[in-house]
Amino acid sequence: MSEKEIKNLEQIFEARIARDEKIEPKDWMPEKYRQTHIRQISQHAHSEVVGMLPEGNWITRAPSLRRKAALLAKIQDEAGHGLYLYSACETLGISRDELYEQLHSGKAKYSSIFNYPTITWADMGAIGWLVDGAAIINQVPLCNTSFGPYARAMVRVCKEESFHQRQGYEIMLTLCRGSEEQKAMAQDALNRWWWPSLMMLGPTDAESVHTEQSMKWKLKRKSNDELRQQFIDQTVPQAELIGLTIPDPDLKFNKETGHYDFGEIDWDEFWQVVKGHGPCNKERMSARVNAWNNGEWVRDAAMAHAEKNEKRKVAKAS
């Protein structure tokens, strides 16, 4: 194809998206669209999968059977969300093995919030309430994104996500109604998860390199700063309701704007964690890589079993 022909195809393509048409896997698409989507969808899938690890830490120590069943169901949902997203990503012509390889080698990123440790039961509450809360704010606009398989996966994910946030908030609520120690545990978890949750919505608009192109392709409908403001505005009253204090001395409702003003985010910390120097980056990756490597013989055995059965079936038929 000549450069002129490609230019022409690109114009038709951009016009389709502008008209709110969906792009499906076998449609022609610019290479950059394909690569950007592989990067974002896989990063999203990896985040779901790595996100199971900090919670898995508490399954055996959940305080009641009710909490344990709910936590297990939440983690199982996250495995499911990872699978929906990997499948959507594979329609762009990359294999599951390549995707895992990118995660395990560190080439692909996942949400840096999962590199923080979960040291008390209250962290299960804070993660559901704050981390899933921030994730929902990120994900809801993606239900209308331009790439069909991604949009369809997000519709399913969003439907399931609200239980995650509610179970987390309920954990916090219960702790806040408990003893002084329990309430202090909830406050401590909020103190540790608040700032990383704000960072989860991405670098400030001035620093964000992908925003403009992503807006055009409807991979983003609102900027990182707008999403962050939305998250803060909705979360602060929820904290007040259960008697918790947001760990930000500069947080104040601004009557003029109708939004909360908030303090400076420590972006150095964010970039340190993204670059692999968070408290648990190594632990998370080694858990993933070990699970994959130690499971290899199981995958091979299942394949061998399937092939043997297939041969038997053929032999029987002949």
Place this chain on the structure above:
Amino acid sequence: MKKNWPLWEIFVRSKNGLEHRHFGSLHAADAEMAMENARDVYTRRNEGVSIWVVESKYITASNPEHNGEMFEPAQDKVYRHPTFYDLPDEVKHM
């Protein structure tokens, strides 16, 4: 040579009376495993009463680049639609 689990397409009937609809795909070693995984991945909240699994390689798809010759011939056949036919207003229901 190492073999990876093949890809399967999953179709779910959400309730009797409705057709099976494409829900997504997953990897599994064989049909039985694809069925078990489909149940766990796509019907955790009573989304279905019946599941079909089909190995993806058996699906033949039309090529969107040929959509012109494939689908456009139907566009100029307005006489396939009821509104093409002029009837007197007195005929109420037809």
